[in-house]
Amino acid sequence: MTDPADLTIAGAAAALRAGSLTAAGLLEAVRRRAAMTEAHLHAYLTLDAAGAERAAAAADDAFRRGEDLGPLQGIPIALKDNMVTRGVETTAASRILAGYLPPYDATVVARLRAAGAVITGKTNLDEFAMGSSTENSAYGPTRNPWDPERVPGGSSGGAAAAVAAGSALGALGSDTGGSIRQPASLCGVVGMKPTYGLVSRFGLIAFASSLDQIGPLARTVDDAVVLFEAIAGHDPRDATSYRGAVPDVRPSLDDGVDGLRVGVIRELSGDGIDPEVLAGFRAAVERLAGAGAEVVDLSLPSMDHALSAYYLIAPAECSANLARFDGVRYGPRLEGDTVERMMAATRRDGFGPEVARRILLGTYALSAGYYDAFYGQAQKVRTLVIEDFRRAYEQADVLVTPTSPTTAFHLGERTGDPLTMYLSDICTIPTNLAGDPGISLPIGLDGGGLPIGLQVLAPALGEAVMFRVARAVEALGGFEARPALATSEGAA
Amino acid sequence: MTYEAVIGIETHVELATASKMFCGCPVDFGAEPNTNVCPTCLGLPGALPVPNERAVAWTVMLGLALDCEIAARSLFHRKNYFYADLPKNYQISQYDLPLCTGGHLDVEVGGETHRVGITRVHLEEDTGKSTHLGDTGRIHAAEAALLDFNRSGIPLMEVVSEPDITGPEAARAYAEELRSIVLALGVSDAKLEEGSLRFDANVSLRPAGSDVLGVKVEVKNMNSLRSLQRALAFEIERQAEVLDSGEPVAQETRHWDEERQVTEPGRSKEESSDYRYFPEPDLVPIEVDEAWRERLRAGIPELPAALRARLQGLGLDADTARVVAAAEGLAGLLDDTVAAGGDARVAANWLTGEVTALLRRSGAGIADTPLTGAHLAELHAMVAGRELSATAAKEVLAGVLAGEGGVRRVAEARDLLQISDEDALVAAVDAAIAGHPDEFTRLREGEQRLTGFFVGRVMQATGGKADPRRVAELVRERAG
Numbered sequence: 001m002t003d004p005a006d007l008t009i010a011g012a013a014a015a016l017r018a019g020s021l022t023a024a025g026l027l028e029a030v031r032r033r034a035a036m037t038e039a040h041l042h043a044y045l046t047l048d049a050a051g052a053e054r055a056a057a058a059a060d061d062a063f064r065r066g067e068d069l070g071p072l073q074g075i076p077i078a079l080k081d082n083m084v085t086r087g088v089e090t091t092a093a094s095r096i097l098a099g100y101l102p103p104y105d106a107t108v109v110a111r112l113r114a115a116g117a118v119i120t121g122k123t124n125l126d127e128f129a130m131g132s133s134t135e136n137s138a139y140g141p142t143r144n145p146w147d148p149e150r151v152p153g154g155s156s157g158g159a160a161a162a163v164a165a166g167s168a169l170g171a172l173g174s175d176t177g178g179s180i181r182q183p184a185s186l187c188g189v190v191g192m193k194p195t196y197g198l199v200s201r202f203g204l205i206a207f208a209s210s211l212d213q214i215g216p217l218a219r220t221v222d223d224a225v226v227l228f229e230a231i232a233g234h235d236p237r238d239a240t241s242y243r244g245a246v247p248d249v250r251p252s253l254d255d256g257v258d259g260l261r262v263g264v265i266r267e268l269s270g271d272g273i274d275p276e277v278l279a280g281f282r283a284a285v286e287r288l289a290g291a292g293a294e295v296v297d298l299s300l301p302s303m304d305h306a307l308s309a310y311y312l313i314a315p316a317e318c319s320a321n322l323a324r325f326d327g328v329r330y331g332p333r334l335e336g337d338t339v340e341r342m343m344a345a346t347r348r349d350g351f352g353p354e355v356a357r358r359i360l361l362g363t364y365a366l367s368a369g370y371y372d373a374f375y376g377q378a379q380k381v382r383t384l385v386i387e388d389f390r391r392a393y394e395q396a397d398v399l400v401t402p403t404s405p406t407t408a409f410h411l412g413e414r415t416g417d418p419l420t421m422y423l424s425d426i427c428t429i430p431t432n433l434a435g436d437p438g439i440s441l442p443i444g445l446d447g448g449g450l451p452i453g454l455q456v457l458a459p460a461l462g463e464a465v466m467f468r469v470a471r472a473v474e475a476l477g478g479f480e481a482r483p484a485l486a487t488s489e490g491a492a
Numbered sequence: 493m494t495y496e497a498v499i500g501i502e503t504h505v506e507l508a509t510a511s512k513m514f515c516g517c518p519v520d521f522g523a524e525p526n527t528n529v530c531p532t533c534l535g536l537p538g539a540l541p542v543p544n545e546r547a548v549a550w551t552v553m554l555g556l557a558l559d560c561e562i563a564a565r566s567l568f569h570r571k572n573y574f575y576a577d578l579p580k581n582y583q584i585s586q587y588d589l590p591l592c593t594g595g596h597l598d599v600e601v602g603g604e605t606h607r608v609g610i611t612r613v614h615l616e617e618d619t620g621k622s623t624h625l626g627d628t629g630r631i632h633a634a635e636a637a638l639l640d641f642n643r644s645g646i647p648l649m650e651v652v653s654e655p656d657i658t659g660p661e662a663a664r665a666y667a668e669e670l671r672s673i674v675l676a677l678g679v680s681d682a683k684l685e686e687g688s689l690r691f692d693a694n695v696s697l698r699p700a701g702s703d704v705l706g707v708k709v710e711v712k713n714m715n716s717l718r719s720l721q722r723a724l725a726f727e728i729e730r731q732a733e734v735l736d737s738g739e740p741v742a743q744e745t746r747h748w749d750e751e752r753q754v755t756e757p758g759r760s761k762e763e764s765s766d767y768r769y770f771p772e773p774d775l776v777p778i779e780v781d782e783a784w785r786e787r788l789r790a791g792i793p794e795l796p797a798a799l800r801a802r803l804q805g806l807g808l809d810a811d812t813a814r815v816v817a818a819a820e821g822l823a824g825l826l827d828d829t830v831a832a833g834g835d836a837r838v839a840a841n842w843l844t845g846e847v848t849a850l851l852r853r854s855g856a857g858i859a860d861t862p863l864t865g866a867h868l869a870e871l872h873a874m875v876a877g878r879e880l881s882a883t884a885a886k887e888v889l890a891g892v893l894a895g896e897g898g899v900r901r902v903a904e905a906r907d908l909l910q911i912s913d914e915d916a917l918v919a920a921v922d923a924a925i926a927g928h929p930d931e932f933t934r935l936r937e938g939e940q941r942l943t944g945f946f947v948g949r950v951m952q953a954t955g956g957k958a959d960p961r962r963v964a965e966l967v968r969e970r971a972g
Contacts, residue, residue, distance in 0.1 A: 102538070104531055209774050237540060320770070328639070339576045368768075
């Protein structure tokens with residue numbers, strides 16, 4: 001029999017209702033898996049054993065009473081540690097929040113709890129979600145379940161690794177420039193960034209407010225849909241939350257791609273992409289064409305400038321968002337003989353080098369005399385990116401690109417060279433600038449046995465067609481591989 | 493040399509909304525420290541702001557009252573600076589797209605109307621409050637600081653004037669007029685001493701007649717209209733002395749020291765701040781469409797200037813009209829008096845004189861008393877009909893205010909009705925004459941001032957209920 005930790009959410013949900021599995025049993029299987037893999041992976045920063053047990057027991061009680069809150073009832077889900085959880089340590093992988101116990105739950109956390117999910121714990125990330133490898137965590141890196149010498153991607157690397165390894169059946173990550181999709185790609189799982197505003201950011205520790213969006217990581221497109229449906233929807237506590245109806249994605253999910261126009265972005269599927277990744281990508285596009293999709297070659301010239309614009313806008317916003325971490329009201333405090341010196345010492349000690357770099361970059365970009373040349377110019381590029389996508393969606397229903405220019409790279413390989421590290425997100429960043437949805441899913445392995453990811457992009461609120469195409473890619477690709485570390489033999 | 497002052501005033505108005513600017517915490521002054529707080533106004537990780545629609549509406553109303561242009565689309569910005577009582581270390585404020593721009597306010601200075609331009613009216617959030625512990629209570633000598641975030645996030649409206657104000661008196665007139673508009677709109681309790689209304693002034697001097705602007709000094713910490721006027725007078729004098737000595741005026745922030753009646757330099761650091769404003773990404777633009785704007789315009793009550801003009805139309809002189817318009821509830825009472833057939837001028841004199849004095853003593857507001865316009869109209873009718881003397885009328889007012897009942901009832905209960913029986917009056921006069929024959933003789937011989945003596949005797953004998961004018965007439969008749 002399959003280890004319950006390897007079940008999909010849909011599979012586990014069926015087993016729970018069939019009576020062949022209990023929520024407590026499922027949680028136990030996931031914890032056994034975590035006990036086996038955590039020493040190698042370090043996917044979690046905090047495991048909430050007591051909270052998870054209570055939630056699993058509550059789910060089993062509900063099942064016994066015949067109450068059904070839907071497909072997440074009793075399902076173990078992990079949370080990236082930048083979403084606040086009442087009474088459970090939340091650090092955003094930063095020393096500056098060491099020991100911080102939030103007094104409230106993020107909206108997404110409340111929604112998961114209301115759906116009966118069992119929250120396993122808080123997963124590792126690049127400090128404040130700034131990075132592409134999870135090596136910027138103040139509490140040590142997470143490793144890739146496919147090869148522990150390699151990174152899981154980032155910043156939601158812990159979430160992606162946990163889902164791949166089976167120490168959670170699904171997870172929530174956050175995506176500011178690709179932080180869900182890129183690690184999903186490197187870990188061989190599905191990762192989705194919703195349209196900006198569809199999922200509440202209330203309780204998400206902000207990196208760059210105009211770009212941040214919470215989304216699901218799961219093993220299948222169907223499972224990603226389940227999580228997406230649980231967390232999407234208007235929240236009066238987030239002023240940027242979308243007030244309209246959440247796109248209904250289910251009716252067309254299995255409609256296939258026959259007759260759909262699938263655009264290939266020329267600028268993101270050539271130079272700078274690893275040849276093996278490119279080959280895998282092209283093969284997947286061929287399969288879509290074979291299934292009746294019309295493949296359109298499109299040029300979006302602004303893509304070449306998106307990375308630069310992102311690295312001005314995101315740091316500018318983060319320089320203000322992270323100003324509140326000053327040691328005055330919460331978190332560790334270093335003493336100083338004036339308030340200013342106390343704050344400076346606390347911040348110097350509390351932030352890691354990448355966070356400090358981005359705060360400095362953003363502070364500079366917003367400074368008097370530089371604002372127009374940097375922040376102002378970046379906003380103009382952002383407008384061009386939005387325009388380019390708008391034109392592209394006149395010619396195509398969805399766009400596809402490789403998710404990441406390479407498969408998982410080695411720990412330490414890019415840490416000394418921030419610019420190369422920044423290029424890891426070259427394919428994912430433009431979508432965040434536009435506020436559009438995107439999903440990455442595995443399409444095969446490279447010669448070294450590492451997963452290759454493809455992303456499907458759609459216009460704002462185009463989740464239905466995005467999931468539909470992703471589902472087709474998944475069905476046509478037949479990606480069944482599991483990482484070595486997710487089995488007891490591999491971990492032994 | 494002769495100089496002229498160039499003054500611009502920045503006014504901060506704390507709005508009396510039920511909840512804070514960006515969260516649901518109550519706006520409640522005087523609560524225990526750090527009890528009206530939540531993740532948003534404490535700047536906890538992950539918390540987000542949601543704008544208070546009423547605060548936006550009230551700001552638009554003030555903008556309309558000041559004849560401003562209302563922006564159809566306005567933005568919040570982040571103003572970045574580190575300070576212990578600023579929980580996010582940025583303040584959500586407005587920058588280049590404020591809600592209201594380009595208005596004006598007419599103020600009267602020395603009987604002349606003077607127009608002050610309004611650059612802008614915008615909306616922002618207040619900071620928390622620091623209390624510095626230690627010897628002096630001043631920040632540099634403090635041993636520790638206590639932080640209270642109850643004030644953090646209270647909606648704050650900022651009104652920026654053009655540098656059109658020419659002197660301390662005009663500055664005070666501007667501040668008074670703006671305060672009266674804020675009170676008329678009912679958007680703030682506008683108490684300077686409690687900080688819900690704060691004035692900062694930018695002052696510079698230039699040679700009289702010149703159009704070159706001098707170096708400007710920002711003057712802060714003025715907790716009353718009087719201290720605003722005095723601080724500016726001091727500062728103008730100080731700058732003139734500096735200039736006369738051939739020195740340049742330093743650009744700085746100075747604080748008014750109420751005790752010593754001087755302005756003193758504040759921290760010079762504030763001047764070099766770069767606030768790195770950028771659009772607040774947690775909020776969407778504020779849209780004020782025409783329909784909303786016009787609904788708000790329709791909701792604006794009669795403003796003080798219009799009210800004063802109307803009161804003068806009712807026969808009040810300019811000063812009385814000003815006093816009535818400035819005091820809460822008096823104008824409405826006056827309207828009721830006129831509606832009840834009373835006389836506006838007589839009622840205004842009672843309201844601004846006796847009634848105001850009595851209320852000041854009791855500490856009550858006019859709305860807390862049973863006094864109505866009908867009372868004032870009836871009182872006037874009784875005085876005109878010689879049923880009450882002017883003195884007795886005041887006593888009746890006191891009784892009505894004290895809740896003793898209606899005008900006639902109080903007059904009867906306190907036995908204040910005048911003796912209208914002519915025979916009784918004549919008898920009282922004759923009795924007085926009979927009792928003081930010497931004085932009467934002197935009066936007959938031409939010592940006119942003794943008329944008053946006899947009136948006094950009669951008033952005494954009648955317990956003040958005689959009409960003194962009629963008594964005087966009767967005394968003169970007897971004296972022939």
